[in-house]
Amino acid sequence: MSNHTSIIGSGPNGLAAAIAMAQAGYAVDVFEAEQILGGASRTLELTLPGFRHDFGSAVHPMAAGSPFFRSLPLAGHGLRWVHGLSALAHPLDDGTAVVLEQDLNESARLLGEDGPAWRRMTEPLARNWDAFAKEILGPLPLLPRHPLLLAGFGMRALLPSTILARSSFRSERTRALFAGMAAHSFLSLDAPLSSAIGIVLAASTHAVGWPVPAGGAQAIPDALAGYLRSLGGAITTGKRIASLDDLPASGSDLTFFDTAPRQLASIAGSRLPASFRQRLQRFQPGPGVFKIDYALSEPIPWTAADCRRAICLHLGGSFADIARSEDAMARGRISDRPFMILAQPSLFDPLRAPEGKHVVWVYCHVPNGCTVDRTEAIERQIERFAPGFRDCVLARHVSTPADLEAADANLIGGDISGGAMSVAQTFLRPTWKQYATPDPSLYLCSSSTPPGGGVHGMCGYRAAELALRRRR
Template identity: 45%
Template sequence: MIDATVVGAGPNGLVAAVTLAHAGLRVRLVERGERVGGGMSSAELTLPGYLHDVCSAVHPGALASSFFRSWGLTERVPFRIPEVSYAHPLDGRPAALAYRDLDRTVAELEEDGPAWNRMMRPLVDRFAGVQDFTGNQLLRVPRDPIAAVRYGLRSLVHGPAPALAGFRGQAGPALFAGAAAHTVAPLHSLASGGAGLMLAAFGHTVGWGLPVGGSQAIADALAADLVAHGGEIVLGQHVGSPADLEPSAATLLDTSPAHLARFGEDLLPGGYRRALERWPRGDGVAKVDFATSGPIPWSDPRVATAPTVHLGGTRAEIAAGERDVARGRVPERPYVLLVQPSFEDPSRAPAGHHTVWAYIHVPAGSEVDATELVTQQIERFAPGFRDLVVASASRSAAELEEENPNDPGGEIMGGRMSIWRLVRRPVLSTVPWRTPAPGLFLASASTPPGPSTHGMNGWFAARTALRDVFDIHDAPFA
């Protein structure tokens, strides 16, 4: 008899399975797809020889994650960590660049440099405390209260009240907005302000790194470690209820709350199940991948030094576009999150050619093909890009849900992003990974500490299972 079953081989499912296996348990990982990784996977989406990341592409969260640091991520998977964490092109002026070197970033932002320094320096100086606070359950006493207070106060300023931040020009607000918009939520929210600060702090410390060979390299390394510690991986098996699984003492689901509600229909109390069913989904994304015959011809050539690029113009433009999405409209000039990985990792494309990864935010369930919208925004800052495209592949928000039911409506954040939903995730509890059904746990991005490829949701769920079911209190990778 197996000890534990993990359903879903996304990053959190893989981390949960590895943690349980390292604790000496007999673990089976079950995945409906034909490969492990989920959103942390790579494939030839456009043409043979062009390797694209299916969902996650750049991994500052993994580099900062206490699980991945303890597990030895960068010893197992080679990473490229660029000097420029992310870039933000602007019309008619040089791009704003966020370097790993905070001093250099401050110097190049000129009139906005002092405000950026006031915003980021206290967080960078106490980065360990910030990472512990943001990478954990919020219903707890932080290990570094000073870091938590500094982070919280800045979230208030840079989310709902950016005018109080002290920026004098356009570069600083735009550079911050590009990071904050990762939340797929209005920029005035606390969640967006907090996420922007966290991502910017990563950029000035661990960096925004790319795994060589694509995100699949991380998934494959986790799978290999699981097998090496006696774990079993079953692919191509849909799991809708406990009847689809062999009995085990613990079951961990790297799935949406809605799937947990269906899975545990006969096991969970009605109130808890209704809370899962009411879990609000956020807006979605529409993704486009390009294969190109040459590098993107940025008007500011320095943008080519940053694998991650935020397109959308000024903070006001990005905020307007995100408001459109929240109101159910696709923006005419959307915010584009773009990654050009083959600049750092030539293995992604044939010699001289490149891959480009991009997505925009759209209302949940949108069927809009984003290819032309993304192309126009790239052309705005890189005239001539269109002529370099040799192939493209797009997936609407609706198509993303068809591929992965755990991304309802094309939503990739594990649920609507708000400060309340980061506390109550998916229910208000000091141990939200535990369900009322004995031996059943939720291990997805819909639990703390929320989205990103850091694996901590899976690690916390596995740690909870080890304590509750197996009376093991010293979890691996602690």
């Protein structure tokens, strides 16, 4: 046994797999096609010098709450979390905003008549976050260690968001807040399972908050890489692996792919049966995103002052407005008033922009591979809640779905979630036995495996865990 592992791709999942294998005593080599490691978790000067923009992920509740990341000494390798004064703000057309605080008691107070229902939904999960996260951030367990906790979550999570919001909350304000949470699923809000991610994100707010890494998302893979190197692992950037023959001649005992399923099929080639390669090729990507990064002369002039307290905002208005936007996306159309996720990290992290200036990150959902320019619709939505926004813009950098894929081959058609989150693809991910393939030395560890998209590293950790268990 050579006890040597190769990792193709240096996103958080690839680095998590690399660390888990290095901790088990394996020699590890990571190969990254781009010049900068991190996959979609990179920070770049996309607009003007001195303005640091996150290429992909920006706000990281699941990274801060990741059971695997929390077990690692990442603070010793430069990772520091920055929180806003509030976790999240959701502006409405009446000039106010629904605010979600990290403190559950304060959130319940602010939500008024819906406070008790919000507490019932989130408190058991937030209070037992470590146990809950270990249960859900991986393949669904046949014998859960905390069955009552998981059952309480599951009864709500299976419901469409439209049903859960109507049955749980009386106020349209709270329903709008939950719609923004649920829309992270990239599902129509009347689809089964669309409530699941909304509940998880709501619980994570009160467990770990919605922080950003100081200096940018790049700090997460940089810290992972620093720890991996301390374990003896090696990372090579600027080396695209097009076939297994491109790996070092010494060969590997195990190879992990932090890639999309179709790239696994292409790189592995004849090492995998033709029928399995076809299955990987048929795996459906999810909807895409259209993203804009802004350099601003001053903070966004939100009508609702509460919006200036939060790093992250959901822009879309009422539950009905957001439902219409996400339904259009699910049907392959675009919305004139798209639901958007916006981050304004420089309000709280001075490392992001020159003194007195600011960066903003925003995207809306679009059909996979959409070629329609959404710049005007996005800016119109921001102006809806912050008149005068355009007057603050110094520069903008537009990333279409094609641009995102060109910069990171895993983002097929602009898909940032690792594949369509249909019921079938949620429970039946593309590989054999979750992460394994018919070749016992090849594993998929990307966000196309359980638990799916998000910066948490659990796909990589779970894949390594399976590989080590099978080797033993």
